[in-house]
Amino acid sequence: MQPSDKNKLKVYTRRATLLSGGMMLLSAALIGRMYYLQVTNRSQYELLAENNRISMRLLAPKRGEIIDRYGRPLATSITDYRVNVIPEETESLQKTLNTLSQYIPISPRENNRIVKAAKRQRSFLPINVAHNLDWKTFSKINVNMPELPGIQPDIGTTRHYPQKELTAHIVGYVGSVSKEELNGDPLLELPEFKIGKNGIEKVFDEKLRGSAGNSKVEVNVLGRVIRELSRQDSISGDTSRLTIDIDLQKFVANRVRDESAGIVVMDVHTGEILSIASTPSFDPNDFNNGISQKKWDILRGDIRKPLLNKAVSGQYSPGSTFKMIVALAALEAGVITADDEKNCNSEFKIGKRIAHCWNKNGHGNINVVQALAQSCDVFFYDLALDVGIDKIHSMAAKFGMGSRFNVGIMSEARGINPNNDWKIGNQGSRWQGGDTINVGIGQGFVSTTALQLAVMCSRLVNGGRAVKPKIFFNDEESTKIFEDIGISPENLRIVVQGMDDVYNNPRGTAFPYRSIGKDYKIGGKTGTTQVTGISMAERKAGVIKNDEKEWIERDHAIFVGFGPVVAPKYAISVLVEHGGGGSTTASPIARDILEYMLDQEINKKNKVGLGNLV
Amino acid sequence: MPIASRAGDHKQKSVRQKLYDLNWFIVFIIICIACIGFAMLYSVAGGSVDPWAKNQFARFLIGLTAMVIIALIDVRVWMFLAYPFYIFALSMLVIVDVMGVMGKGSQRWLDLGFMNLQPSELMKIALVMALARYFHCLSDDDTLKIKNLIKPIILIILPVVLVYRQPDLGTTLLIVMGGITILFAAGVRLWLFVASAVALIPATIGFWQFLKPYQKQRVLTFLDPEKDPLGTGYHIIQSKIALGSGGIYGKGFIQGTQSQLNFLPEKHTDFIFTVIAEELGLIGGLSLLLLYFILLGYAMIVSVSVKSQFGRLLVLGMVTTFFFYMFINIAMVMGLVPVVGVPLPLVSYGGSAMLTLLVGFGFIFSAAIHKETYIPRGGSFA
Numbered sequence: 001m002q003p004s005d006k007n008k009l010k011v012y013t014r015r016a017t018l019l020s021g022g023m024m025l026l027s028a029a030l031i032g033r034m035y036y037l038q039v040t041n042r043s044q045y046e047l048l049a050e051n052n053r054i055s056m057r058l059l060a061p062k063r064g065e066i067i068d069r070y071g072r073p074l075a076t077s078i079t080d081y082r083v084n085v086i087p088e089e090t091e092s093l094q095k096t097l098n099t100l101s102q103y104i105p106i107s108p109r110e111n112n113r114i115v116k117a118a119k120r121q122r123s124f125l126p127i128n129v130a131h132n133l134d135w136k137t138f139s140k141i142n143v144n145m146p147e148l149p150g151i152q153p154d155i156g157t158t159r160h161y162p163q164k165e166l167t168a169h170i171v172g173y174v175g176s177v178s179k180e181e182l183n184g185d186p187l188l189e190l191p192e193f194k195i196g197k198n199g200i201e202k203v204f205d206e207k208l209r210g211s212a213g214n215s216k217v218e219v220n221v222l223g224r225v226i227r228e229l230s231r232q233d234s235i236s237g238d239t240s241r242l243t244i245d246i247d248l249q250k251f252v253a254n255r256v257r258d259e260s261a262g263i264v265v266m267d268v269h270t271g272e273i274l275s276i277a278s279t280p281s282f283d284p285n286d287f288n289n290g291i292s293q294k295k296w297d298i299l300r301g302d303i304r305k306p307l308l309n310k311a312v313s314g315q316y317s318p319g320s321t322f323k324m325i326v327a328l329a330a331l332e333a334g335v336i337t338a339d340d341e342k343n344c345n346s347e348f349k350i351g352k353r354i355a356h357c358w359n360k361n362g363h364g365n366i367n368v369v370q371a372l373a374q375s376c377d378v379f380f381y382d383l384a385l386d387v388g389i390d391k392i393h394s395m396a397a398k399f400g401m402g403s404r405f406n407v408g409i410m411s412e413a414r415g416i417n418p419n420n421d422w423k424i425g426n427q428g429s430r431w432q433g434g435d436t437i438n439v440g441i442g443q444g445f446v447s448t449t450a451l452q453l454a455v456m457c458s459r460l461v462n463g464g465r466a467v468k469p470k471i472f473f474n475d476e477e478s479t480k481i482f483e484d485i486g487i488s489p490e491n492l493r494i495v496v497q498g499m500d501d502v503y504n505n506p507r508g509t510a511f512p513y514r515s516i517g518k519d520y521k522i523g524g525k526t527g528t529t530q531v532t533g534i535s536m537a538e539r540k541a542g543v544i545k546n547d548e549k550e551w552i553e554r555d556h557a558i559f560v561g562f563g564p565v566v567a568p569k570y571a572i573s574v575l576v577e578h579g580g581g582g583s584t585t586a587s588p589i590a591r592d593i594l595e596y597m598l599d600q601e602i603n604k605k606n607k608v609g610l611g612n613l614v
Numbered sequence: 615m616p617i618a619s620r621a622g623d624h625k626q627k628s629v630r631q632k633l634y635d636l637n638w639f640i641v642f643i644i645i646c647i648a649c650i651g652f653a654m655l656y657s658v659a660g661g662s663v664d665p666w667a668k669n670q671f672a673r674f675l676i677g678l679t680a681m682v683i684i685a686l687i688d689v690r691v692w693m694f695l696a697y698p699f700y701i702f703a704l705s706m707l708v709i710v711d712v713m714g715v716m717g718k719g720s721q722r723w724l725d726l727g728f729m730n731l732q733p734s735e736l737m738k739i740a741l742v743m744a745l746a747r748y749f750h751c752l753s754d755d756d757t758l759k760i761k762n763l764i765k766p767i768i769l770i771i772l773p774v775v776l777v778y779r780q781p782d783l784g785t786t787l788l789i790v791m792g793g794i795t796i797l798f799a800a801g802v803r804l805w806l807f808v809a810s811a812v813a814l815i816p817a818t819i820g821f822w823q824f825l826k827p828y829q830k831q832r833v834l835t836f837l838d839p840e841k842d843p844l845g846t847g848y849h850i851i852q853s854k855i856a857l858g859s860g861g862i863y864g865k866g867f868i869q870g871t872q873s874q875l876n877f878l879p880e881k882h883t884d885f886i887f888t889v890i891a892e893e894l895g896l897i898g899g900l901s902l903l904l905l906y907f908i909l910l911g912y913a914m915i916v917s918v919s920v921k922s923q924f925g926r927l928l929v930l931g932m933v934t935t936f937f938f939y940m941f942i943n944i945a946m947v948m949g950l951v952p953v954v955g956v957p958l959p960l961v962s963y964g965g966s967a968m969l970t971l972l973v974g975f976g977f978i979f980s981a982a983i984h985k986e987t988y989i990p991r992g993g994s995f996a
Contacts, residue, residue: 045858
């Protein structure tokens with residue numbers, strides 16, 4: 001070995017030692033870093049790893065049912081047979097769709113939608129192909145699964161309203177959550193989640209909704225679910241039991257036929273609303289998955305306003321049905337007694353104005369009972385002036401006019417129970433005597449809803465108790481006795497006598513439409529309100545008969561009724577838009593409905609009696 | 615056998631004797647490391663030998679055979695082949711460069727039909743051999759002369775330019791560091807390194823201008839990974855989460871959530887250390903490091919006992935290459951250095967790097983078996 005090579009070794013050894021030292025330092029840095037990550041900061045990274053891996057999936061709760069008083073479904077969640085396709089499990093998406101089209105029709109537009117969706121989203125996510133399939137088709141697809149790669153039959157739920165148009169205005173409908181409705185509740189952000197949009201569905205929404213469950217799942221980096229780690233099942237929404245009797249509701253709708261009407265039937269003691277109908281109606285099932293523009297336009301364009309709930313949202317002049325209030329106000333104030341008479345010669349002068357009675361021949365000398373039975377206008381013009389608007393106003397208020405009951409049906413209208421303050425506030429002028437005359441026969445500024453009229457009638461015949469209408473069934477509350485509104489029983493009796501005579505006195509306005517051949521009597525009060533004013537010229541030329549007018553110009557027909565006259569149980573209000581006369585159109589409807597109710601009552605009692613005998 | 619160990623008696627060593635002299639314990643350690651690799655590839659495939667573990671095993675067998683054959687061949691043969699091999703590797707680099715210009719974008723490998731050959735991997739070995747031979751042939755005095763540094767620097771710069779053009783920043787750095795290490799070990803004056811380091815500062819600024827946008831991005835992301843958590847920083851963050859959440863004992867074999875659920879990028883290649891650390895914990899990571907240290911320590915001890923400068927520098931070049939692979943890879947997955955494509959030696963999936971490292975160990979063993987062999991300054995068989 002040459003000497004220089006020896007030196008080389010020496011230099012090399014020194015340098016190699018230095019290098020080794022450097023390598024050791026670097027390695028120490030690696031170990032230090034490992035310790036820092038895996039020991040010092042371990043918990044922090046463990047948390048991050050768990051966040052990566054675990055995803056919470058909300059489980060939508062089953063929406064509660066809405067049932068009638070006897071438990072029959074009004075809104076229910078039904079099984080929806082659907083077919084989805086998972087693109088990554090198909091050999092070719094188009095091929096699978098082609099095969100599937102042997103079982104269900106797939107339009108080119110649908111096909112296009114599915115193909116587009118497949119391009120847009122992760123290939124393991126399902127795309128809905130069809131829903132609302134019948135069981136036969138659904139099972140056919142299930143049987144043929146082997147030739148349908150990627151097809152995934154799926155069973156979901158859809159809201160269903162078995163009574164369709166019958167309960168649309170009561171129950172309402174559900175719809176997808178809008179942006180404005182998002183409130184941070186993650187449940188609302190589920191893509192298929194529906195919330196109440198109208199009616200009981202909306203008012204009772206929180207309770208019907210139930211509470212969400214959740215499923216902790218492990219996901220991979222693409223969000224694919226690998227397995228479920230834990231699950232907390234959702235809690236179904238509460239069932240909402242209504243006071244509605246769906247049989248009665250059906251009867252009412254059939255009886256009204258094509259009229260545009262609002263009808264309320266209630267128990268005069270408990271306030272339970274047995275039927276609340278508004279016709280024409282719409283099918284709430286159309287709204288579940290978003291109504292088509294065409295259907296919506298038809299509903300919106302209909303002059304008979306199918307979307308409006310005429311029983312609670314429509315506000316109408318009560319007409320002559322308001323005369324009971326005026327009469328009671330006068331009797332209570334001592335302005336009149338049962339025997340006091342007034343003369344009607346068909347005309348009533350106030351200043352320069354002449355107000356007319358509906359009866360061109362006049363009623364002659366009549367007392368308050370007769371005036372109610374025959375609906376004499378002149379009697380009530382005079383009586384209203386005698387009593388004054390303030391007493392009429394406070395009496396009307398006692399019977400529920402001008403206020404909401406908040407029963408739980410959407411858009412309950414308040415109506416107008418006018419007085420001087422109201423007129424100054426709303427019309428900017430003082431109350432005039434002429435205003436009082438108009439209110440005396442339920443026209444002018446006063447306006448009410450069918451619901452308010454039914455409540456008024458109930459309070460008149462239940463012994464003067466402040467019964468409140470309700471739509472949610474509650475057994476414990478059904479025996480609750482409402483407070484007395486403080487009217488003398490004798491005065492109530494006088495007014496009720498008048499209502500009895502409307503049907504049952506030969507001179508009563510609804511005598512031709514009375515109940516015949518029954519063990520019971522029914523009572524009520526007719527009302528007809530003008531939609532358009534009658535000009536002097538028209539009056540001279542002779543009033544045009546309703547039948548000859550355009551539908552939209554015809555008078556509204558109104559009726560409030562109750563039965564039986566002895567120990568009243570049910571009250572009804574019937575409001576037929578542009579129906580013509582209260583006696584001719586509304587009172588027969590009220591009679592038939594009351595008879596249906598009372599006959600059923602008797603049948604029920606008989607059945608119970610027979611049962612006891614056996 | 616004292617006679618056989620005497621200088622000049624090397625020719626008498628029979629194949630059997632050489633096989634006996636081969637350090638089988640170190641071979642065993644290499645097999646152990648490779649087995650950790652197979653196990654992890656089995657794990658990241660979700661508990662399957664397909665698609666990685668099986669292939670890797672086959673490549674390892676080929677590499678191991680090549681290693682033993684190289685170990686048995688006289689180290690003078692390797693010295694003789696150093697320059698031709700360098701020229702061969704350089705021409706391959708030129709070929710891929712030309713192909714890259716003609717084709718589209720980056721081109722790093724040649725398709726040989728049975729395997730993809732990365733000329734840059736060949737070059738790592740060829741450069742070490744060429745530099746070792748060059749310094750072997752210089753006298754002590756000549757080593758200190760600056761003019762004698764021109765040739766080795768050209769030897770280093772040629773492949774660096776070509777590999778950088780591919781572009782492959784990781785391999786470029788490995789080649790530069792490998793070359794500089796040999797210059798250092800060969801005894802080039804220390805002040806030159808210090809001066810170069812000082813000169814490097816403005817050079818780095820200049821170099822920055824030449825970096826491709828994605829390379830700049832990698833460096834920037836390295837400096838602040840949280841800045842862009844869903845973009846380029848994502849890999850580093852997810853890798854650190856995997857490592858950190860593994861803790862001391864790990865989540866268990868095939869139980870790593872980060873790796874099994876694909877939150878980790880490149881988990882079978884560059885980021886496989888993360889899988890080890892996640893599933894086997896600090897214990898697993900340190901065990902692997904220990905195995906690496908045994909290999910490195912053995913090689914360093916061998917290098918100082920080798921009689922020829924060529925042999926010493928060859929061993930040192932191979933061992934530092936091995937060390938840089940290991941250090942850069944692990945430091946990268948732990949967020950200590952920017953993400954550059956450097957595999958974990960003998961563990962990451964991939965043929966070229968595994969072959970390079972096993973061939974490198976072949977040379978280390980060859981130098982070890984033939985450590986008494988005298989090679990005159992003039993040439994291998996002179």
